Amino acid sequence: MTSLRLRRFSTLPGNFVKERNRNDPIPIPHRTIPEPKGQDLDFVNVAHSHLIHSDWDKLNKLSTHFTPFRVNHILLKIRNDHVLSLEFFNSLKTLNSISLTLENHSIILHILTKNRKFKSAQSILKTLLASPSIDFPGKLFDTLLFSYRMCDSSPRVFDSLFKTYAHMCKFRNATDVFSRMKVYGFLPTVESCNAYLSSLLDFRRVDIALIFYREMRRCRISPNSYTFNLVLSAFCKSGKLEKAVEVLREMKSVGITPNVVSYNTLIAGHCSKGLLSIATKLKNLMRKNGLEPNVVTFNSLIHGFCKEGKLHEANSFFSEMKVMNVTPNIVTYNTMINGYGQVGNGDMAGKFYDEMLRNGVKADILTYNALILGLCKEGKTKKAAAFVKELDKENLVPNASTFSALISGQCARKNSDRAFQLYKSMVRSGCHPNEQTFKMLISAFLKNEDFEGALQVLMDMFARSMVPDSNTLVEIYNGLCQCRKEHLATKLCHEMEARHLIPEVFDRAEPYNSTKERENRTFG
Numbered sequence: 001m002t003s004l005r006l007r008r009f010s011t012l013p014g015n016f017v018k019e020r021n022r023n024d025p026i027p028i029p030h031r032t033i034p035e036p037k038g039q040d041l042d043f044v045n046v047a048h049s050h051l052i053h054s055d056w057d058k059l060n061k062l063s064t065h066f067t068p069f070r071v072n073h074i075l076l077k078i079r080n081d082h083v084l085s086l087e088f089f090n091s092l093k094t095l096n097s098i099s100l101t102l103e104n105h106s107i108i109l110h111i112l113t114k115n116r117k118f119k120s121a122q123s124i125l126k127t128l129l130a131s132p133s134i135d136f137p138g139k140l141f142d143t144l145l146f147s148y149r150m151c152d153s154s155p156r157v158f159d160s161l162f163k164t165y166a167h168m169c170k171f172r173n174a175t176d177v178f179s180r181m182k183v184y185g186f187l188p189t190v191e192s193c194n195a196y197l198s199s200l201l202d203f204r205r206v207d208i209a210l211i212f213y214r215e216m217r218r219c220r221i222s223p224n225s226y227t228f229n230l231v232l233s234a235f236c237k238s239g240k241l242e243k244a245v246e247v248l249r250e251m252k253s254v255g256i257t258p259n260v261v262s263y264n265t266l267i268a269g270h271c272s273k274g275l276l277s278i279a280t281k282l283k284n285l286m287r288k289n290g291l292e293p294n295v296v297t298f299n300s301l302i303h304g305f306c307k308e309g310k311l312h313e314a315n316s317f318f319s320e321m322k323v324m325n326v327t328p329n330i331v332t333y334n335t336m337i338n339g340y341g342q343v344g345n346g347d348m349a350g351k352f353y354d355e356m357l358r359n360g361v362k363a364d365i366l367t368y369n370a371l372i373l374g375l376c377k378e379g380k381t382k383k384a385a386a387f388v389k390e391l392d393k394e395n396l397v398p399n400a401s402t403f404s405a406l407i408s409g410q411c412a413r414k415n416s417d418r419a420f421q422l423y424k425s426m427v428r429s430g431c432h433p434n435e436q437t438f439k440m441l442i443s444a445f446l447k448n449e450d451f452e453g454a455l456q457v458l459m460d461m462f463a464r465s466m467v468p469d470s471n472t473l474v475e476i477y478n479g480l481c482q483c484r485k486e487h488l489a490t491k492l493c494h495e496m497e498a499r500h501l502i503p504e505v506f507d508r509a510e511p512y513n514s515t516k517e518r519e520n521r522t523f524g
Contacts, residue, residue, distance in 0.1 A: 025185030031146040033103075036073050044073045051078060051088060059091075066092065068101045075107045079151065082115040089124075102143040109144065110151035113160050121157070125164040129173075141180055155186045162188045166196035169203060175212075182219065190216075190224055197230045206238045225251070229261050236269025244269060260286070264296045271304025276313075279304060293324070299331050306339030311348075314339055328359070334366045341374025346383075349374045363394070369401045376409025384409055400431040407437055411444040416453055419444050423457070435466050442472060451479030455488055462495060470503035 036044050043065060050059040051074070071092060078084050089108045092098060105128055112121040128140070144157055158181050165174035174196055181187060188196075193216050200209040213231050216223065223231075228251045235244035244266055251258050263286040270279040279301060283293055298321040305314035318336060321328060333356040340349040349371055356363065368387050375384040384406060391398055403426035410419035419441055426433060438461045445454035454476050461468065473496060480489040496502050 026183055028148055028184055029146055030149045032150055033069075033072055036070070040067075040070055040073075043070055044077065047074050048077050051084060056091070063095050063098075066095065066098045068098070068104055071098070071100070071104050072107060075104070075111065076151070079107070079111045082111050082117055085111045086117070086120055102140060103147060106140075106143045106147045107151055109157055109160070110147060110153040113157040114152070114154045116156070118156065118160055121160045122164045122167070125161060126168065129164060129168060129170070138176075141177060145184065156189075158186050159188045159192050163192035163195050166192065166199050169199050171196075171200065171203075171205065171208065187219055187221055190221055190227060193221055194224075194226050194230060197227065197234075201230060201234060201237070204237070206234045209234045210238075223254075223256075225256050225259060225262070228256060229259075229265060232262055232265045232269075236265055236272075239273065241266075241269055241273065241275070258289070258291075260291050260294055260297070263291060264294075264300065267297060268300040271300050271307075274304070274308060276301075276304050276308065276310070293321075293326065295321070295326050295329055295332065298326060299329075299335060302332060302339075303335045306335055306342075309339075309343065311339050311343065311345075328356075328361070330356075330361055330364060330367070333361055334364070334370060337367060337374070338370035341370045341377065344374060344377035346371075346374045346378050346380060365391070365396045365399060365402070368396065369399070369405055372402060373405035373408070376405050376412065379409065379412055381406070381409040381413065398429065398431075400426065400433065400437075403429070403431055404433070404437045404440075408440055411440045414444060414447055416441070416444040416448050416450055420453060420457070433464075435461075438464075438466060439468060439472075442468060442476075446472075446475055446479070449479065451476055451483055452485060452488060455480065455492060458492070459495070462499065467499070467501060473501065474503055 035041075043062070047059060047062060047066075047070070050056075050062075074088065075085055078088065085108060089100075089104075092100060092104075105124065109121050109124060112118075112124070141158075141161065144161065147153075148157070158177065162174055162177045162181065165171075165177060178188060178196075193212075197209050197212060200206075200212070210231070213223075213227070213234070216227075228247055232244050232247050235241070235247060248258055248262060248266065251262065263282055267279045267282050270276070270282065283297060283301060286293060286297075298317055301317050302314045305311070305317065314336065318328065318332065321332075333352055336352045337349045340346070340352070353363070353367065353371060356367070368391055372384045372387050375381070375387070388398065388402070388406070391402075403422055407419045407422050407426070410416075410422060423433065423437070423441055426437075438457060441457045442454050442461075445451070445457065458468065458473075458476060473492075477489055477492055480486075480492065493502075
């Protein structure tokens with residue numbers, strides 16, 4: 001009925017609906033259910049009497065005689081008592097003799113939302129929406145709509161439906177409900193819109209979040225500080241930092257004062273892009289506006305400067321936070337330890353480690369990984385191994401980063417066999433090596449001119465759908481030929497042909513004498 005009046009956006013799942021040449025919403029339809037007669041009427045009156053007198057024993061004896069039609073009328077008779085209504089509804093769910101219908105659910109949802117019992121309503125909705133047997137959201141929305149006036153309901157019933165879809169991350173359904181709400185003159189609360197925005201951002205649907213925000217504003221749903229902070233986060237995640245700064249100005253223009261979260265979001269966004277001077281200015285601006293930076297503020301700045309290798313500046317922020325009585329946490333210490341570890345300064349990393357222990361901050365796997373990496377970069381593999389032993393004492397399990405750090409240390413010492421043994425231990429432990437780990441291993445074998453070992457790692461790399469660059473493939477192939485391991489070179493060729501990885505340079509490569517004839521046959 002409504003499709004003739006609607007024009008749809010094509011950019012979103014479920015499509016946001018925009019009205020066409022219409023100022024007034026569509027009137028809410030009014031439907032009633034037939035009045036009970038005969039045995040139905042007698043049953044409803046008796047059950048109602050037992051309910052209002054809390055005579056649950058007698059009511060239970062009637063359990064096999066409940067029908068959806070009778071349940072509807074009993075709920076309507078007790079709808080002014082939301083506690084009794086919910087208790088009755090919950091008791092019905094335990095009965096195997098009755099299958100509650102959408103209409104039964106709709107009436108209890110109307111009763112609860114009208115009495116502002118939103119958590120109870122959303123709990124019922126979550127259970128209902130998890131059912132695969134009903135076509136949602138159309139049927140449920142229609143059932144709520146058609147029983148709306150009969151139950152003298154509140155618009156919050158549709159808001160609860162929209163919010164529940166948002167919390168359940170059913171984005172297409174949430175969008176459809178939002179669109180249909182507008183058609184009938186209903187709008188969700190800003191809190192429900194925030195729940196939808198937050199869920200979208202959790203799933204990295206930044207584009208949809210920003211489009212929905214614009215639709216909110218078009219519908220004149222007034223954003224609050226939480227809304228603006230979510231939009232700030234969306235622009236920062238999408239790298240649109242200038243837009244994010246505009247949102248900060250927009251907040252002020254509508255009388256909403258940016259808070260610490262607002263500035264922290266902007267600071268983190270600028271740090272992630274390496275715009276450290278602007279991030280620092282934002283930190284100073286927040287203090288100028290009467291807001292004190294917290295541990296999140298400093299952690300963002302310290303991480304940003306460490307990532308750029310500017311450890312002196314990071315250290316200055318670390319000192320400043322202590323002057324301001326902002327206590328460093330595990331994230332702060334891990335960032336500093338990792339920063340110094342990345343540049344191979346194990347001594348400074350060790351000092352931060354010692355300080356964190358003195359201050360009662362318990363090290364985690366990230367702490368140990370940073371320490372191990374720093375020591376391995378310095379070639380201090382024995383000290384790194386000592387930290388690995390500590391993991392077991394602390395009930396911590398080595399992860400992929402732990403093994404990668406240890407492998408890098410052995411590769412730096414050109415100990416490719418030991419590195420490969422660590423790699424095999426890594427796989428046995430259920431950790432998944434990344435492309436960088438494979439490249440380190442292959443490079444170590446090539447430096448030692450162990451081309452057969454390099455081929456073994458390469459085959460494992462292929463098995464995990466990863467591919468090195470063409471130069472590496474050529475180097476392994478030529479090395480195998482040079483070592484007169486023609487059968488392995490041929491095996492490599494077959495693997496590359498099967499994966500369409502034959503480099504063009506092979507056609508131009510000058511074959512070694514011992515394999516010239518074979519290469520001519522292989523590559524034509």
